[in-house]
Amino acid sequence: MNITEASKIMKTVALSKSKLxxxxxxxxxxxxxxxxxxxxxxxxxxxxxxxxxxxxxxREVLKTELAExxxxxxxxxxxxxxxxxxxxxxxxxxxxFKRQVAAGELFTPQTIHSFLETKRDRWNPLYxxxxxxFAAERxxxxxGGYGTQR
Amino acid sequence: MVxxxxxxxxxxxxxxxxAVGAESELAEFKxxxxxxxxxxxxxxxxxxxxxxxxxxxxxxxxxxxxKQFAAEQAKEGEK
Numbered sequence: 001m002n003i004t005e006a007s008k009i010m011k012t013v014a015l016s017k018s019k020l021x022x023x024x025x026x027x028x029x030x031x032x033x034x035x036x037x038x039x040x041x042x043x044x045x046x047x048x049x050x051x052x053x054x055x056x057x058x059r060e061v062l063k064t065e066l067a068e069x070x071x072x073x074x075x076x077x078x079x080x081x082x083x084x085x086x087x088x089x090x091x092x093x094x095x096x097f098k099r100q101v102a103a104g105e106l107f108t109p110q111t112i113h114s115f116l117e118t119k120r121d122r123w124n125p126l127y128x129x130x131x132x133x134f135a136a137e138r139x140x141x142x143x144g145g146y147g148t149q150r
Numbered sequence: 151m152v153x154x155x156x157x158x159x160x161x162x163x164x165x166x167x168x169a170v171g172a173e174s175e176l177a178e179f180k181x182x183x184x185x186x187x188x189x190x191x192x193x194x195x196x197x198x199x200x201x202x203x204x205x206x207x208x209x210x211x212x213x214x215x216x217k218q219f220a221a222e223q224a225k226e227g228e229k
Contacts, residue, residue, distance in 0.1 A: 083165035090172030097179045104220030115219045
């Protein structure tokens with residue numbers, strides 16, 4: 001090998017080395033970009049996982065709230081039904097009392113006293129005291145019962 | 151007069167109030183009967199029947215007469 005050939009080869013090697021250096025540099029650059037992209041992707045992935053977790057938690061909270069609301073609604077409906085039934089029951093009994101009062105089946109001692117006054121010539125108004133005593137005794141015997149026989 | 155109703159006042163509350171009101175009115179009736187402040191007509195006619203040796207027909211007539219009188223009194227009381 002003469003000097004000229006050796007010089008040519010050295011030039012070629014230097015050129016190749018320069019190209020290789022450039023490629024290596026490019027590879028490093030690409031590796032840096034890839035690492036950056038990976039980081040970004042990793043971050044996005046974490047954010048996505050967090051969002052999914054939050055959605056899942058919110059779903060659980062909503063499920064619990066819904067179950068509570070349904071429970072309260074049912075309880076309220078049951079209470080409403082209960083009070084409605086009670087109100088109807090009391091109103092029925094009350095209207096029977098009012099009917100008895102309006103029909104003269106139930107009255108105050110003053111009423112019977114006034115009645116006896118109108119019959120003074122036939123009945124002794126002193127019945128009144130005995131009558132109230134009798135009524136009290138009858139109520140006691142009936143165990144506090146009330147109402148008229150029909 | 152206009153009564154303002156709370157937005158929290160539900161149908162359940164209204165029914166409960168109605169039940170409580172009717173129950174209290176009913177309890178007052180029962181108290182009056184127990185205290186002989188109100189007397190059932192049969193108590194009076196039973197008293198008359200036991201005390202006056204009347205026939206069933208006479209007792210019935212008295213019962214009806216008392217009822218009519220008391221009904222008129224009740225009507226008067228409403229006016």
